[in-house]
Amino acid sequence: MQTTHPKPILNTSLPAQFRQIRIELAREPGHPEGDAAVGYVIVAPLDANDRIDARLWREHREACRIARLRPDEDDALGHLVHRPGGGWAFHYDAGADVPDEVGVHLADERFVLGEYVTIKEASKTHTYRVVVVSHL
Numbered sequence: 261m262q263t264t265h266p267k268p269i270l271n272t273s274l275p276a277q278f279r280q281i282r283i284e285l286a287r288e289p290g291h292p293e294g295d296a297a298v299g300y301v302i303v304a305p306l307d308a309n310d311r312i313d314a315r316l317w318r319e320h321r322e323a324c325r326i327a328r329l330r331p332d333e334d335d336a337l338g339h340l341v342h343r344p345g346g347g348w349a350f351h352y353d354a355g356a357d358v359p360d361e362v363g364v365h366l367a368d369e370r371f372v373l374g375e376y377v378t379i380k381e382a383s384k385t386h387t388y389r390v391v392v393v394s395h396l
Contacts, residue, residue: 274323277305277316278396281371283388297331299388300350300379302371303396304340310370310393317342326350328358350379 284299285291291298303325305316317324317340328336328350338352341360348366352358363369364378364385371377375390 274320274396275305275316276395277307277313278320278323279304279306279371280392280394280396281390282392283377284391286376286387286389288386294389296391297329299329299391301327301329302340304371306371306393310372312340312348312367312371314342314346314367326352328352328361 281302281304282299283302285295287294303323305313305320305324307313307316321339324340326338326340328338330336336352336358338350338358341349341351343349343362346367348363350361350363352360359382362380364380366377369375369377371390371393373390373393377388377390378385379388
């Protein structure tokens with residue numbers, strides 16, 4: 261089976277609003293301290309209110325990437341996608357055996373340190389905490 265790899269992102273070609281965001285599993289049953297090994301790395305543009313900038317996303321869709329991080333699993337790579345009705349989801353590239361995951365109210369979430377983000381994975385929702393927001 262042939263593996264496809266996304267084209268590299270040329271940082272100098274992206275607007276300054278692009279950020280690399282890391283979110284990690286927050287406290288929940290079974291993880292009373294959260295879990296830093298369960299998370300996502302998101303590359304996306306943020307607006308002046310630290311929310312995902314839909315206009316810049318449209319102009320640079322290919323650069324809006326996602327990496328799903330799980331212990332003892334290969335990272336699942338994909339893209340941040342805008343769904344009908346204004347919602348956001350994580351769509352994984354061919355070869356990743358992971359169904360799309362949906363950001364719950366992700367359009368309204370602020371990506372600043374310490375904030376929480378909810379992701380629906382299969383039939384369960386999990387809360388993640390923003391732990392890193394950095395320039396590319």
